Amino acid sequence: MLNIAVTGNGGVPAGTKAVVLNVTAVNTTPAGYLTVYPHGLGSAPVASGLSWSAGETAANLVVVELGPTGDITIYDSAGSANVVVDVTGWYG
Secondary structure, three states: OEEEEOOOOOOOOOOOOEEEEEEEEEOOOOOEEEEEEEOOOOOOOOOOOEEEOOOOOEEEEEEEEOOOOOEEEEEEOOOOOEEEEEEEEEEO
């Protein structure tokens, strides 16, 4: 799992409730998926925001609510992947 502070970074203001992200997985090993969810939620929900085959670069648009501290968590189901997260918008 990877926790990412969103508010206060890249122009995302404090008090933001949710963000629109472009999430990309690169250098993937076995087939897998990423789940993006509010940090502090507990365990990862049973849903994927992005899936890939081994060796594939894959991207997807994800809308996610922020945790109480303005963070998100990214869960990787298997193997490893480098993850690129771009904020494309937010909801106040």
